[in-house]
Amino acid sequence: xxxxxxxxxxxxxxxxxxxxxxxxxxxxxxxxxxxxxxxxGKAPKLLIYKVSTLESGVPSRFSGSGSGTEFTLTIxxxxxxxxxxxxxxxxxxxxxxxxxxxxxxx
Amino acid sequence: EVQLVESGGGLVQPGGSLRLSCAxxxxxxxxxxxxxxxxxxGKGLExxxxxxxxxxxxxxxxxxxxxxxxxxxxxxxxLYLQMNSLRAEDTxxxxxxxxxxxxxxxxWGQGTQVTVSS
Numbered sequence: 001x002x003x004x005x006x007x008x009x010x011x012x013x014x015x016x017x018x019x020x021x022x023x024x025x026x027x028x029x030x031x032x033x034x035x036x037x038x039x040x041g042k043a044p045k046l047l048i049y050k051v052s053t054l055e056s057g058v059p060s061r062f063s064g065s066g067s068g069t070e071f072t073l074t075i076x077x078x079x080x081x082x083x084x085x086x087x088x089x090x091x092x093x094x095x096x097x098x099x100x101x102x103x104x105x106x
Numbered sequence: 107e108v109q110l111v112e113s114g115g116g117l118v119q120p121g122g123s124l125r126l127s128c129a130x131x132x133x134x135x136x137x138x139x140x141x142x143x144x145x146x147x148g149k150g151l152e153x154x155x156x157x158x159x160x161x162x163x164x165x166x167x168x169x170x171x172x173x174x175x176x177x178x179x180x181x182x183x184x185l186y187l188q189m190n191s192l193r194a195e196d197t198x199x200x201x202x203x204x205x206x207x208x209x210x211x212x213x214w215g216q217g218t219q220v221t222v223s224s
Contacts, residue, residue: 001168034210036151043201043217044143044151049210087151091210094165095141095153 002026002090006098012106019075021101023088028068032092035064035073038100039084047086048073078103108132108213110202115218122192126218128185128202136180139205142187143214144198152198155187156205170196192222 003026013019023033031051036044046055048064051071061076075082083105088098114126126142142154155176156165164176175188185202199217206212 032208038151043214046210046212049206049212050208053209055212085150089151089153089210091205091207094156094167095205095211097151097153100150 002029002093002096004088004090004096004098006086006088006101008101009099010102010104012104013078014106015078015080017078017106019078019082019103021073021086021088021103023066023071023073023098025069025071025090029090029092031067032090033064033066033071034089034091035062036087036089037082037084038087044087075103108204110204110213110215112200112202112215112218115200115220117221117223118192119224120193120222122222123188123190124192124220126187126189126200126202126220128187128215130183130185130202130204133204135183139207140176140178140185141203141205141211142174142176142185143201143203143211144196144220145201145217146195146198149198154200157185189220192220194222196220197222 005024007022033051035048038044052064063074085100085102087100109131111129157176173191177186201214201217203211203214
């Protein structure tokens, strides 16, 4: 099974900050990597798929990069609506998620 | 409008069974890959199971393999998860989700709560 590890687990930031979350896979997953945002009590929302393709309707301040085993999600200028938990997911070998990164207000 | 509505959750004793349902609308269900994903209280997301449009390909997480069975009825636009031999660690909100394959899982239901406790 492919294990996904995110860092950090919690991130404290202010509105306007540039934020980067890292996701590492236990083996190569090529480009089959997605990012989700989840707010308390809500279903996850797809932000990015295939490493860097922005889902329709997602603001352009979100971007993804990486390949093989190391990937990043970047929020270029953090907005109040962005305080949430973010998950990466690989979908090359079944599916599996990272443990999540909570972005909280500093 | 795409809609996924889960039902069938509830309180069950350890060792018991439960069958979850997911009613789909607003898209061509019979052509769609589907997933079940769960989230234990205060924890992260855990993928549970996948099913291809015709049911030819089915996958399970190791944690549920041999106890859970995914199925679908394309005529009824419905996805199911039969859960047997339930354990306390199966307590979670269970989501069904539309899986677009290379374009990832793009739409989730609101979830149904499953609590395993005596």
